[in-house]
Each structure stands twice: as C-alpha cells, then as structure tokens.
Amino acid sequence: MPPLDELLGHDIDTLQVTDEPQKLDPASIAERDTLMKRESGVTENSPMRLRMEEFIKEQQKEIVRELEKVDGKKFRVDTWTRESGGGGISSVLQDGNVFEKAGVNISVVYGTLPRPAIEKMRVNHKAIDPAVTSLDFFAAGLSMVLHPVNPMAPTVHLNYRYFETENPDGTSNAWWFGGGTDLTPSYLFDEDAIHFHKTMKEACDKHDKSYYPRFKKWCDSYFSNKHRGESRGVGGIFFDDLDEQEKDQENTFAFAQSCLKAFLPSYIPIIMKRKDMPYTEKEKEWQQIRRGRYVEFNLVHDRGTAFGLNTPSARVESILMSLPLTASWRYMYEPEKGSKEQRLVDVLREPKEWV
C-alpha cells in the first residue's frame, strides 16, 4: 500500500481503509479512469481526479529537475502500482552534495472506506450520504521533505492532496483539498523566514485575502512538538478539508496549484544562499539535535505517519523517507544564553508574524 499518510490528511487517524472490494468494485473507477486517459488524454473537462494526478506528476518532475540542478546529483526513482488501482512514484536523493536526504513522492489511491470511517468523514463533509455502508474513494497527493547537509540551510516539507468519494454510479460525491508547506531551520535567518512566508502569502492572496492569516495560524498549531512546548519550525501554511462550503472546485484546485507552484520560488533562493556557508562541528551537532526534534514530531505527533505505519502492508520506506539521514538526542542539551541556538528556540516557543 502506498503512503496514505499525508494523502488523507486530517481525517486519517480515524480511518480504516481497506484494499478489499466490498459492496462496490473499487477497481471499476480506476479502470474507467485508465481508459479515459488512454482514449482522450487529460483536458480541462476531465474529472478532477485525472487533472490532479496530471498536475502533481508535472510538479514532481519540475521540482526534481530543479533540485538536481541545485545538488548536482540525481534522484533515485521507484515506481509502484496498487492492485486495486493507482500507484505512486518515489524520488529520493541521498548523500547528495547539498541534500543529505531529499524525497519527492506522489501517490494515487483508489480504495473503499468502511462505515465507521464514513461517519467520521461526514463531520466535515455533509455531501457524504449517511446511509451507505461503504464508499469508494480516490486520493492523490504530492509530498516532499528536503534535509540539506549544511546546518545553515533549512529543512522544508510540503504536501498537497486531493480527496474525493464516489457515488454508486461512479460520479464524484464529496471532494476536498488539503496541504501545506513549512520551513524548519536549525539556524534562523530572519530574511529567509520572511522571504518564505512572503512567497506563501502572495500565493494565498491571489485567491483569498483571508487564506494566509488563517492557514499560517493552522500551520503553527499543527506542526507543534507539544511535549517540548516548541513549534517544529518557523511554519508556513497548512489547511485541510477545503471543499464547496468554502469555494467551488475549480477555484480551490487553482488555489492548491498556486501553493504548490510557489514552492520553488519560496525555497530555491534560500538554499542557494545557505548551501555553501561555512559552519563548525558544533553547529553541525546542533543541526543533529534539531533533526532529532523533527523525528519526534513525525513519529509522535504526525497523524499521517502514525496512520500510515499502522496500516497493514503500508510502504514503510515511502512513509519514513521524511526522516533525516542522521539525528541525535543529547540528554539535557541546553543552548547557551544569548546564542544563535537559543534565539531559534525562543522563536519556536512563540511563533512570530513574518509578513
């Protein structure tokens, strides 16, 4: 099973997803989609499933191409398919010149939700018929984590996904978009945080002036190591369950596209500025401690990862590609007062407004 973790987003910790056909045959929509792609290609009139799949595939290629230019090394590409329809492509670069570990994955899932999962989903999506006993669904998303070698260069994470449930006749029922992009520095350069947030805000503002403030706040509250009283990083944007109660499908897709397309301009200038900065062994050690915190968030708090790992026959290597190549835990490690390390911790304890 491909990494459903981030794909299903907020609802997934409460879901039991199955590969087994229940009342309906989940392969049928997958088969219909395959046929449609083969016969007429993907156009503006195609179902959103096909348009989202095509969009994330293009974006994966473009991001991989740009990151290879930055790094000088090539990504390893693994492709897999699911028996019940769909599949994925994992692109991973390890031990690069610039990136210690970089993963850019897409996955596409055709599956069936059983009754308890349907009831949970109805809380956010009223279009879902409460009477059905099982429900076909489709999910497609791109997720990415980049861990650079240089401790002055920040880790970045991104995930955008589209989810829909199907009527018995194969037409789409409920649908929603979710996702986010967030930055996790070991050393804080204010200008980087400002540039990153500014780029995210511009992407949001084109669609709705209320989006950036709402989704910036949501990001700070989700990517939080609550047990440490710290945010994971300096945030960015995060949203989930964006459906027709908010805006129509066309506009919401356009918004998700803007967010994803904003990634390269938000991050490339930062990595170019930081990748060759000099650093000390002690600074590398601090980065390792911060990587430990990243592992803590992903394994303890991230609902997607927990869900993925508890899903039978999950593709563990794709789910855990988000973990850094190396991390460290030092007992009672305390940054010196007034140090750059302490400054980062102070900001993580009280998230700032950057734009």
Added chain:
Amino acid sequence: MPPLDELLGHDIDTLQVTDEPQKLDPASIAERDTLMKRESGVTENSPMRLRMEEFIKEQQKEIVRELEKVDGKKFRVDTWTRESGGGGISSVLQDGNVFEKAGVNISVVYGTLPRPAIEKMRVNHKAIDPAVTSLDFFAAGLSMVLHPVNPMAPTVHLNYRYFETENPDGTSNAWWFGGGTDLTPSYLFDEDAIHFHKTMKEACDKHDKSYYPRFKKWCDSYFSNKHRGESRGVGGIFFDDLDEQEKDQENTFAFAQSCLKAFLPSYIPIIMKRKDMPYTEKEKEWQQIRRGRYVEFNLVHDRGTAFGLNTPSARVESILMSLPLTASWRYMYEPEKGSKEQRLVDVLREPKEWV
C-alpha cells in the same frame, strides 16, 4: 512530572493522571510514608510502597556502580521531587568510553486517578471499587537503557515497577508488579542471546516454571516494530499486572527482585566480551540504522513513551533518555544476502527459542 511512562505500564495509554488533589488529599499518604521512613526506617513489615522504593534505590546505586567500573566514566545524577509527593533520580552517562548513552532512572509517584482511568484499570484488577469517583495511587519503578559505542555490543533495556491504589482510609487496595528486560543487538552473537535468556530463565524458574515461557513470549509480542514486521531485538522477558490473582504480594515482590537482580549477571559478561572488539565504519553504520529502528519502536509503538509525552508538564528529558545519542535512516537500505546483517534481520522476523 517524573516519567510515568514505563511506571504505569500497560494501563497507561488509557489513563489520565492528575497532580491535583481531588476528593482526597494525595499528599497525605506521601506524608505518612515520609514520616514512617523517618521514624522507623524500612523493614520487612513496612508497606510494600516503602520496600519497593528502597529496593529500586539500592539497585540503581549498584547498577550505576558496576556500569561506572565497566565504562571508566561517571554518571551525571539529577534528583527531582514532585509537589504532590514522591520524586525521582535520573542517572545518565553520555559519551562514555563504553556507553554512548546510558540512563538508569528511578521514580516514585503519589497521584490521583480520575473515574475513566479507574474503570479501565478495573478490567485487570477487580479489587478496585467501581463506585469511587477518584482514587489515590502510588507507583515506583526503575527503568534503564544502555546504548554502547561498539556495534558488536548490544543495547539493553530494563524496567521494573510496582503500582498500588489506596482505600480512602489510606490502606492499600489493589496492587500489581510489572516489568521486563530485553536485549537489542546490531550484530547477533548466539552465545550472547543464549546467556542472556538463560540468566532470565533461571531468575524466573526459582519462582514459577511457567513464568519464563509465558513472559518470553509476551516480550516478543510487545517489543515488536509491527510496521516493519520485525522484533526490536532478541527479547528477554516482559510481564504486567501480576497481582494476587497470580500469587501473593510477598512472592510477587520476590520474583520482581530476582528479575532485577539478574540484570548485572545477564549483561556484564556480554558487554565485557564485546566492548573492545574491532569494527568497521560499515558496521558502525549498520548500528546507526538499528538505532533508528529503536527510535521508531520507542516513539511509535511504546505506549509508555506516548503516554508520557502527552502528559502535561512531563519531564521529557527523563522519558526520552531511552533514545540513542545518534541514529540514522537510509532509504531502502537492504543488507547483503547471506551477510551478518541479514542474519540478524532474519531472526528479528521470526523470534527464536534461545534456551
């Protein structure tokens, strides 16, 4: 709050523990115990609370003393107290000659359980009155994790704990012991696994011939990275909720004592044999991959750790002292066929009988 994580054992993922006095004053039993210790010391006639506390304190000292002999460096000792009674001692050795990170902690907790926690506990302990709305409890335990530098030397974990609930008049109500010791090698030496299990079996056999087979199996099933289809290591013993339905308190305490006392003879001969073995960089790297798996178990599956981290004002540094100093995650890392690394993975996939 001290690390309740392993103290409360199996029941804790379902508990909400509070520091706040509710109907009863939780300080009162703590105060009475403090007074008793001061006036008459701890004898065979003292309540089990005081005897267990004294026993784990002695054992902590002895284990720390022996490990310092092996390592040549000293442990750092942090002592803390809890407002509502009790406290703990964390002893940690980091960057040692033999141990990369070694933690030997004890903690003693006087607290109050609210109603939902009481109902969950009644499933295993019928002596708990179903009518009460809150319940004072006491928990004391020793927990230890040792991560050696040398990849040929195994990581070892141990935890023994005593738990009791109190009647409104301050007498003890339900009580139980829990705990275990398990070994996690990066390179498998059969003779080490055999010696370790043999020592555990001897400690068990003195008390009940059925214990070792039962608790060996329980250990294999608990310390399992289910998402990887692998055990964490080669196991040992693990048990929980041992109360008067099994044997009387005196015999159960004697059993827990035997298990804890068996630790030094089970592990010291192994570490002495392995600590100075030559190793390659590649073998150190494999150890780091295995350390990554250790982190995965502790953060994803260990109910105690999850509970501890979700407890407000938990002492995070004591809970996470179980994590290794360094760990690594390599995408799609596969040991070579027929290699020593592959042999370990084979055994972790299908736990063996060692004695």
